[in-house]
Amino acid sequence: MTCEQIRIGMAEYLAGRMSAGDRAAFLGHVDHCEACAAEVEEFTALWRDLDDLPLPMPSTRMLPRFRAMLHAYERSSRPSNLAMMPSRPWMWGALAASLFVGGLLAGHYLGRNSAANTEIASLKTEVEGMRQMVTLTLLQQQSAGERLRGVTWSNRMERPDSAVENALLTAVNRDPNVNVRLSAVDALQKFTANPAVRRALVDAIPVQDSPLVQIALIDAIVPLGDASAGSMLRQLAADPHANEAVRKRANWGLRKLGVA
Amino acid sequence: MSKPIVISAALTAAALLTFAPARAQESPERVVVPYRSSGGPRIVHASLMNGGITVKRHDGQDVIVEASAHSGGRPAHSRDGMKRLDLNHGSGLDVEEDNNVIEIKTNAMEEESNLVITVPANTSLKLKCLNGGDILVDGVTGEIDANNLNGKVTLNHVSGNVIAHSLNGSVIVSLDRVDASKPMSFSTLNGDIDVTLPADFRANVKIKADNGDVFSDFEVKPGANPHPVTEPGDAKNGKYKIRFDNSMTGTINGGGPEFTFTTFNGEIRIRKRK
Numbered sequence: 001m002t003c004e005q006i007r008i009g010m011a012e013y014l015a016g017r018m019s020a021g022d023r024a025a026f027l028g029h030v031d032h033c034e035a036c037a038a039e040v041e042e043f044t045a046l047w048r049d050l051d052d053l054p055l056p057m058p059s060t061r062m063l064p065r066f067r068a069m070l071h072a073y074e075r076s077s078r079p080s081n082l083a084m085m086p087s088r089p090w091m092w093g094a095l096a097a098s099l100f101v102g103g104l105l106a107g108h109y110l111g112r113n114s115a116a117n118t119e120i121a122s123l124k125t126e127v128e129g130m131r132q133m134v135t136l137t138l139l140q141q142q143s144a145g146e147r148l149r150g151v152t153w154s155n156r157m158e159r160p161d162s163a164v165e166n167a168l169l170t171a172v173n174r175d176p177n178v179n180v181r182l183s184a185v186d187a188l189q190k191f192t193a194n195p196a197v198r199r200a201l202v203d204a205i206p207v208q209d210s211p212l213v214q215i216a217l218i219d220a221i222v223p224l225g226d227a228s229a230g231s232m233l234r235q236l237a238a239d240p241h242a243n244e245a246v247r248k249r250a251n252w253g254l255r256k257l258g259v260a
Numbered sequence: 261m262s263k264p265i266v267i268s269a270a271l272t273a274a275a276l277l278t279f280a281p282a283r284a285q286e287s288p289e290r291v292v293v294p295y296r297s298s299g300g301p302r303i304v305h306a307s308l309m310n311g312g313i314t315v316k317r318h319d320g321q322d323v324i325v326e327a328s329a330h331s332g333g334r335p336a337h338s339r340d341g342m343k344r345l346d347l348n349h350g351s352g353l354d355v356e357e358d359n360n361v362i363e364i365k366t367n368a369m370e371e372e373s374n375l376v377i378t379v380p381a382n383t384s385l386k387l388k389c390l391n392g393g394d395i396l397v398d399g400v401t402g403e404i405d406a407n408n409l410n411g412k413v414t415l416n417h418v419s420g421n422v423i424a425h426s427l428n429g430s431v432i433v434s435l436d437r438v439d440a441s442k443p444m445s446f447s448t449l450n451g452d453i454d455v456t457l458p459a460d461f462r463a464n465v466k467i468k469a470d471n472g473d474v475f476s477d478f479e480v481k482p483g484a485n486p487h488p489v490t491e492p493g494d495a496k497n498g499k500y501k502i503r504f505d506n507s508m509t510g511t512i513n514g515g516g517p518e519f520t521f522t523t524f525n526g527e528i529r530i531r532k533r534k
Contacts, residue, residue: 032300032359045441144386144405145421145442152443152518178407178425179445182522186466211427212449215470215524245449245524 001029006036013040014047015126016133027137047130050123066105073098131157132164139167144177151183155190165191169200172217178210185216192224202229205236211243218246222253230259289328291355295321295380299360301402304379305386306364310372312393312411317381317400324378325364327353384420394429401437412451426451430526434533435461443518452526459532462516468507469521469528476530483509 001009006029012018013026030036131153138150151171154164168191171184191197201221208214214236221229236242237250295302304323306313318324352367366373372392379385384402387395394411397404401419412429415422419437423445430451438444438461446453452472464483467474512519521528 034301041441143384143403144423145403148423148443148445155518177405177423179423179447179520182447183443183445183518183520186520212425212447212522212524215449216522243449 001025003029003033003036006030006033006039010040010043014043014130016130023137031142044134050127066102070102073102128157128159132161135164136167139171144175144180147171147175147177147180148183151180151187154187165194165197169197169204172201172204172213173207178213181208181210181213182216185213185220189220192220198224198226198229202226202232205232211246214243214246215249218249218253222256225257227257227259230254230257233257234259289326289353291325291353293323293325293355293357293362295323296357296360301360301384302380302382303361303384303386304364304377305362306375306377307388308366308373308375308390308393310391310393311366311374311389313375313377313387313389313395315377315379315385315387315397315400317398318378319380321380322378323362323380323383325353325355325362326376326378327366327373328376403439403442422446430454436533441517443520445520445522447520447522448526449523450525451523452529453521453523454529454531455521456531456533460513462511462513463519464509464511464515464517465530466507466509466518466520467528467530468523469526470506470524472523472525472527474508474521474528474530477532478512478530480508480510480512480530483511 006026009018009022009026013023018026030040135150135153135157138146138153141147141150151168154168157164165188168184168188172181172188175181175184185201188197188201192201198221201217205214205217208217218233218236233250233253237247237254239247242250302323304315353373354363354365354367356363364375364377366375374393379400381399382401384404385397385400386405387397387407389395389408389411391410393408395406395408395413397406397415397418399417403421404415404418404423406413406415406422406424408426408429410428411426413424413426413431413433415424415433415435417434417436419435421439421442421444422433422435424431424433425445425447427448428450429448430453431446431448432452432454433446434456435458438458440462444463446455457478465480467480521530
């Protein structure tokens with residue numbers, strides 16, 4: 001992709017409407033082009049801010065002004081007073097025009113709230129979808145810093161979905177960076193209502209090569225009071241190859257779960 | 261897309277062997293990687309089995325990699341009047357460049373070799389050490405990812421974004437400027453964490469210290485869970501002492517990107533740059 005195509009594709013990228021192939025080409029270019037990366041960053045921030053933007057409300061003076069205008073119009077067009085009726089063709093035109101404008105204003109301001117509400121709802125869904133996409137995309141980046149950003153993006157989602165859940169579990173098990181794994185364990189705490197996630201967190205402990213992440217996993221699981229973690233913790237506590245701090249923590253977990 | 265260039269340091273070593281058979285005990289191998297103006301931003305990846313990595317800044321555009329192998333404890337250079345011909349017991353330095361991404365490895369498994377990498381100020385780093393060495397970075401701006409198993413991680417006067425971990429060593433970082441949009445993370449199992457940050461930096465902090473204390477001269481406004489107790493009376497060096505179960509969340513200067521500090525057996529110090 002050229003820089004020009006990046007600029008054209010920006011909106012589609014932010015809205016998450018890009019096909020997988022196009023997105024790969026898009027990110028491929030952005031990875032290597034500092035100018036485009038900066039631009040994408042800027043637009044992403046803007047897009048994020050849009051969500052926090054308060055909906056502009058009509059000024060409080062608008063309604064009395066409109067009523068006054070309507071009142072004046074009503075008085076001027078009372079049928080009992082035919083003399084008040086416009087006598088020249090251009091006046092009819094003016095009247096028609098003011099009616100038209102009045103109707104537009106009324107329609108605009110009276111109909112606005114319900115339309116705005118559905119608009120907000122659909123925007124929210126779109127933003128939620130965008131957050132999911134940003135999370136998933138960032139979690140696949142080369143740089144640990146970007147993947148860490150991906151993990152923290154998942155915290156912004158109101159209702160994280162299974163795609164994000166899986167990406168975070170993959171990060172816990174496979175991410176080459178210890179700090180990204182630690183953050184992923186932390187981010188998964190809000191998914192622990194799902195028994196599959198609890199199970200996956202327990203299963204992650206023995207395959208984990210970092211003692212610090214193992215401890216974080218024990219700390220995430222034990223407060224859930226799930227005694228099924230007991231056998232794994234017992235194995236870990238007895239494993240002579242495990243790090244001493246990890247063995248201690250496993251023993252602590254067993255006591256907490258009341259299965260020591 | 262440019263073709264990757266591979267510089268085999270074995271060649272350098274061979275040259276040294278030919279022209280200077282009586283090498284010094286510690287003979288640095290040196291590789292200079294020029295900057296490609298057409299390439300992407302400069303990224304240096306270095307990983308070592310044995311030994312430490314030092315990264316220094318210079319005003320030039322090249323990246324200079326020097327590896328020194330210690331012929332640790334090997335006997336004298338001559339025997340019965342003969343000189344020892346040093347075979348390539350060197351660092352086995354391997355430097356590869358593609359599009360301004362520079363990969364540095366050493367193949368020496370048994371001997372300790374130390375890397376000194378000199379880089380332009382704006383360079384991102386990904387550094388990894390396993391045994392017997394420290395990671396030391398001075399004055400670099402970029403994204404810095406440093407990972408050590410048994411040694412310290414020390415980052416002095418760096419700017420940008422830092423992710424640092426050491427299993428058994430301390431993590432000591434001083435940041436001159438921070439990238440306001442990116443999260444950072446500092447972790448260690450058995451060492452201390454000591455991070456100095458600009459007085460006006462903003463963050464949402466997550467602090468976890470299972471068996472140690474946490475000190476800061478920033479005002480950490482506690483988040484929802486759990487409830488720490490700030491004890492101004494119990495100050496050490498004019499710092500607040502924050503007590504809590506084993507973790508806390510909070511905000512500094514009104515909040516910002518997420519900063520995570522994790523240690524299991526060590527102490528955490530979050531300092532304000534004076």
